[in-house]
């Protein structure tokens with residue numbers, strides 16, 4: 204599904220932002236709430252633990268890109284959890300845009316069309332699978 208080149212682009216760019224994980228996650232959630240303030244009530248007030256969980260999970264997903272079975276099982280767990288948080292399919296594109304925007308601003312000149320396309324593809328695979336699993340999960 205993903206080429207070795209796409210996986211390489213995503214991994215090397217992720218490694219660069221991971222070095223500043225705390226700034227990256229702060230920028231990311233600020234951007235999510237700027238683009239979609241209606242999502243804020245789904246999140247707890249204190250976001251510190253979530254920020255660490257988010258970047259750690261993203262690291263696991265990025266590490267599994269060449270191993271679809273592992274990637275899909277992590278994604279399935281996330282999809283079921285997100286159904287419980289009340290996340291709806293329409294929230295995924297906006298969070299994807301916030302993630303891409305955060306990566307672009309963190310990477311500066313290292314952000315390129317190829318890197319962007321690779322991240323779009325990866326986010327699309329993960330989001331589609333989370334949405335599909337959520338549709339089968341019990342609603343809160």
Ligand code: HEM
Nearest residue numbers: 242245246247253256257260284288290294295298329330
């Ligand atoms: C690739 C997409 C996403 C990834 C990798 C991701 C990752 C995570 C992780 C690791 C957590 C911590 C708890 C857990 O593991 O279940 C979490 C919680 C959460 N996520 Fe996501 N997420 C994604 C998409 C979204 C979207 C589209 C929304 C919609 C606004 C969202 C809203 C939430 C909420 C509300 C929580 C719980 C917050 C809390 O307990 O305070 N996530 N997410």
